[in-house]
Amino acid sequence: xxxEQFIRNIGIMTEQEVEKLHSTTIAIAGCGCIGGFSAELLTxxxxxxxxxxxxxxxxxxxxxxxxxxxxxxxGQRKVAALKKHLLSINPELEVQCYSEGxxxxxxxxxxxxxxxxxxxIDYFAFPESVILQRAARKKNVYVTTAxxxxxxxxVLTFSPSGMKLEEYVGISTEASIAxxxxxxxxxxxxxxxxxxxxxxxKITEWLQxxxxxxxxxxxxxxxGALVSQLVLHLLNRKNPPIVPKRFQLQFE
Numbered sequence: 001x002x003x004e005q006f007i008r009n010i011g012i013m014t015e016q017e018v019e020k021l022h023s024t025t026i027a028i029a030g031c032g033c034i035g036g037f038s039a040e041l042l043t044x045x046x047x048x049x050x051x052x053x054x055x056x057x058x059x060x061x062x063x064x065x066x067x068x069x070x071x072x073x074x075g076q077r078k079v080a081a082l083k084k085h086l087l088s089i090n091p092e093l094e095v096q097c098y099s100e101g102x103x104x105x106x107x108x109x110x111x112x113x114x115x116x117x118x119x120x121i122d123y124f125a126f127p128e129s130v131i132l133q134r135a136a137r138k139k140n141v142y143v144t145t146a147x148x149x150x151x152x153x154x155v156l157t158f159s160p161s162g163m164k165l166e167e168y169v170g171i172s173t174e175a176s177i178a179x180x181x182x183x184x185x186x187x188x189x190x191x192x193x194x195x196x197x198x199x200x201x202k203i204t205e206w207l208q209x210x211x212x213x214x215x216x217x218x219x220x221x222x223x224g225a226l227v228s229q230l231v232l233h234l235l236n237r238k239n240p241p242i243v244p245k246r247f248q249l250q251f252e
Contacts, residue, residue: 002019024049024115038120049095114136117132119133127183130165131177133165137160144226144230148219153218153249158242
């Protein structure tokens with residue numbers, strides 16, 4: 001029997017589909033912008049188990065865009081604050097936290113039981129994204145990621161049998177994690193049509209400062225599109241565009 005809090009899902013989804021989501025496990029690496037709001041949307045849709053990984057804590061600069069970032073959670077670990085927030089939505093949600101983030105020692109356990117993986121790892125932790133995607137590929141699990149592009153978003157979905165992340169960004173698939181230290185996922189890799197204010201000069205400046213401007217609406221659009229594609233895929237309704245194809249929604 002469908003619990004009352006999920007009754008309004010019926011009609012858009014069948015009872016069988018809602019039940020399937022209840023038995024689904026999603027692993028989310030990165031609990032800030034894309035990861036945090038994706039976790040909330042999945043929780044409200046009735047996904048039964050979430051794995052959350054992030055080594056960071058909330059600071060005041062996160063409040064303009066991140067799901068569980070408030071003046072009350074400044075200084076708290078993102079995974080712990082997000083878990084508390086999600087359990088206030090669905091107390092029966094199963095949540096497993098990886099407060100050390102993703103690394104070569106824990107990544108296999110992180111993806112082991114996942115039906116889908118969300119890569120919401122920071123631009124500047126690109127080696128960890130490679131670690132995550134390599135492990136997911138071994139387990140034959142899809143990985144999806146999104147970026148906020150000002151007033152828009154792009155979503156990328158990697159098939160375990162399709163183009164690898166390394167191939168997509170133009171590096172060797174044999175590169176060691178040590179060799180990748182210092183590299184980032186290039187913002188231009190998400191879109192061929194960046195906003196007009198994201199000039200090449202500005203992007204270079206932002207990357208050097210390790211501070212990329214971003215706002216709440218793009219960080220809401222990204223998870224909305226990402227979770228929609230993920231759930232439709234899980235329910236065998238519609239396949240998402242697979243890298244090198246992408247979904248993009250951009251306002252100016």
